[in-house]
Amino acid sequence: MKHININEMDTEKIDYLRKTILLKIYNIFGVFISSTFIILYTFLGLSILIYFAIFSLIIFMINFILLKKKKHFLVVQFSVFTIILCSVVDSYFIGWNSYFWLFIIPQAITIIHSFTLKKMRWKVFEVFIIAALLILLLVFTRNGFRIYSIDPKIFDFLVIFNFTGSLIPLLIMESFNFYESYALRKRLLTMSEIDALTGAYNRRFFNKYLDIEIKRYSGQKKYGNEIKFNFAIAMIDIDNFKIINDTYGHFAGDKVLTEIAHIIKSILFERDVFCRYGGEEFVILFTGTSKSGAGIAVEKIRKTIDDYPFFINEDSQSKNITVSIGFAIYDEESDLYKLINLADKRMYKAKRTGKNRVVGI
Numbered sequence: 383m384k385h386i387n388i389n390e391m392d393t394e395k396i397d398y399l400r401k402t403i404l405l406k407i408y409n410i411f412g413v414f415i416s417s418t419f420i421i422l423y424t425f426l427g428l429s430i431l432i433y434f435a436i437f438s439l440i441i442f443m444i445n446f447i448l449l450k451k452k453k454h455f456l457v458v459q460f461s462v463f464t465i466i467l468c469s470v471v472d473s474y475f476i477g478w479n480s481y482f483w484l485f486i487i488p489q490a491i492t493i494i495h496s497f498t499l500k501k502m503r504w505k506v507f508e509v510f511i512i513a514a515l516l517i518l519l520l521v522f523t524r525n526g527f528r529i530y531s532i533d534p535k536i537f538d539f540l541v542i543f544n545f546t547g548s549l550i551p552l553l554i555m556e557s558f559n560f561y562e563s564y565a566l567r568k569r570l571l572t573m574s575e576i577d578a579l580t581g582a583y584n585r586r587f588f589n590k591y592l593d594i595e596i597k598r599y600s601g602q603k604k605y606g607n608e609i610k611f612n613f614a615i616a617m618i619d620i621d622n623f624k625i626i627n628d629t630y631g632h633f634a635g636d637k638v639l640t641e642i643a644h645i646i647k648s649i650l651f652e653r654d655v656f657c658r659y660g661g662e663e664f665v666i667l668f669t670g671t672s673k674s675g676a677g678i679a680v681e682k683i684r685k686t687i688d689d690y691p692f693f694i695n696e697d698s699q700s701k702n703i704t705v706s707i708g709f710a711i712y713d714e715e716s717d718l719y720k721l722i723n724l725a726d727k728r729m730y731k732a733k734r735t736g737k738n739r740v741v742g743i
Contacts, residue, residue, distance in 0.1 A: 465486070653671075
């Protein structure tokens, strides 16, 4: 049996969702910083730089509209080019030591992140233009060249703002990137282990759990620790489920599956593992329960379902629905795979010998 692994498609989905959220944060910072520069340049009377700051603000506002339309790569392109262009222009007019070039660092990281997405591929021409802008910035401003002279106090404020405005958002975004990646992976893993219809674990989880228990037991035996495992398996199959689907439709069948799963979960202990094994089949792995205790629980499940009034649709009277159950208890001469096979055979025996019964108690 295979362990649960997040496949390549799941990983791409996680990265795509995470970077979509990051783009929203990215643009919020862009709006804030552009607005701050508009106010500062207006105060200083730097008309050319005001126009570029306004241009930057407009781009970030447009990006929010593009995000709603799921134009993610266009948002990345607009943002990166706008910030790099404004950083080059601001550095040219105010000087290299104003540290506007620091805003280029998040853009480089954004480009690197976008390489991992299939729908976000930078072309050679685009990368060449960005590189050319950075080279021009270095050539024209590194030697102390500047057009505007600013009051030293305001210049110091500008330097501090550029440090905080570029690096702090970068740290926040990377921290969020890490946290959101972990949260999304955890959520996706949970989704991959839960049956969406019934809320029970699915077969993948059951196989994974079984593998873990077998390795744990094998490890104990390897080191001479003979421990007694109180495991029991119950295979449950809904009787005449195909007739329910064919007569009343799949929606009615789904309702029956959901209600039966709810009944079973209400009877089990939290330590017991309850899974939807196949279409109308469920499996229970009783852990730390005696044979008599598990047998009582299984019989209670059968009787509760037999007595339960199933209203399959609004116009019908309650229907009697039953289950057939195969039951097997773990012993040290067999393994858990054989135990499942034994419970499965007994479940089919229960169906052949009249249904609505437990075989194996």
